[in-house]
Amino acid sequence: MKKWIAVLAAIMIITAGCSSKETEKKEATEHKEKEIEVEETVPPEELPYQFPLSGLGTAEESSDRAVAVVVNNHPKARPQSGLEKADVVYEVLAEGDVTRFIAIFQSEQPGKIGPVRSAREYFIDLASGYDSFFIAHGYSPEAKDMLERGVIDNINGMQYDGTLFKRADFRKAPHNSYITYKNIVKGAETKGYELDEAPASAVFLSSEEAEGLEGTPAEEFMVKYGSPSFDAIYEYDAEQQKYHRFNGSEESVDFESKEPLLIDNILVVQMDHSIVDDVGRRVIDMASGGKGYLFQKGKVNEIQWKNEAGRIVPYKDGAKAGFVPGKTWINIVPSISDVSFDSQQ
Structure with missing residues (x-):
């Protein structure tokens, strides 16, 4: 009997310890959630900093460089991945009546972006306005010349197809090239480009x-x-x-x-x-x-x-x-x- 009493006592002590740890963990989680909730409800201008391309408030100053990605808008490429996190998206005609997107990311970094499509010279001009790191898969002759001359820091799927850029098996080329944000960072490191200087801020309303x-x-x-x-x-x-x-x-x-x-x-x-x-x-x-x-x-x-x-x-x-x-x-x-x-x- 004494033996079982000792065993039960030990179990109670262990259970109490686990319960205490679970309570502490729960309280810490709830506290963190409350902090996030409070930060989200604070008006942007009352936070100490703003993201430069969205104007939304942030507790810490952002030093991330803008990243511009040419995103396919062909019906066979829809719905796309990552556009919801872009601060600025340009929609502009390519050949014919086909439009493409130049998605500028700075405040948020999506896990995956695409399908990625080829560059035109005016896509590069738009991306340059934000000193962006430029991502595309393919190029027109004029755009290729600009990229080879180093007009803008870039990586291109023509050189990194199957490595930094991956082909999705649920879509057919040229509507199936994707890149992850992790591989964008990896590509910048490979080419020796810096990603730690934020673009100048746009003008925002209070x-x-x-x-x-x-x-x-x-x-x-x-x-x-x-x-x-x-x-x-x-x-x-x-x-x-x-x-x-x-x-x-x-x-x-x-x-x-x-x-x-x-x-x-x-x-x-x-x-x-x-x-x-x-x-x-x-x-x-x-x-x-x-x-x-x-x-x-x-x-x-x-x-x-x-x-x-x-x-x-x-x-x-x-x-x-x-x-x-x-x-x-x-x-x-x-x-x-x-x-x-x-x-x-």
Whole structure:
């Protein structure tokens, strides 16, 4: 009997110790969750720092370099991976009526990005405005010349297919090249590129300025690219105060998470486009400035855009128009008449 009493006592002591450790672990987890919750609810301007390309608040100053990835937008490449974490996404025509994305990452680093597609010279120009590390798989002759001359730090799937870039077995080439953020960092290290200098900050609105935005109601609008497969439709979600994006009836979502892409600013700008060869390659005038629309909070304002150090910057009434903190998409179109929204219909 004494033996069993001793055994039971030992079990009770061990159980109590385990219970104590579990309690401590649970309390630590709950405390950490509360800290995260508090940080997320603090207005961006009340945190000590902001991410330079999203304007969202952060407790620590970010020194990460921007990374620009050319992402495929062919119907066979949808839904894509990683776009939901891009701070800025440019949508621009390649050959024909096909658009591609130049996704700029800085505040967030997705596990996987793709499908990755080939470069054009104006893709490189856009990425250069953020001093980005440039990622593509393939290139036009003009883009290849720029990359070989070292116009921008880069790695390309033409040299790293099957190593840094991996082919997915559920899609067919050229719609199946992917790269992980881990391999982006590895590629930079291989080439001796630094990734520890953040880009200059864009101009952002305060919470009060964002809530007080005025403009013409525009809760739904279309950006036409000449083909229903590539025409982009945006719909405003008043509850989330963000825009959803669609190609036709198909909503743009992340391939892995299946979560919709939610956008805070859509800047649509008109640029002169010229066809320069039999393949249909283009030259786009990204230097001269011109007309545009800025959609925010379910409203739209006419703007003029300027190219400042390689970035497309909106101006309204002679002053820079600030962005709402969050995600920004910039649609480049040949004509401002390619944009239609409710008040015009």
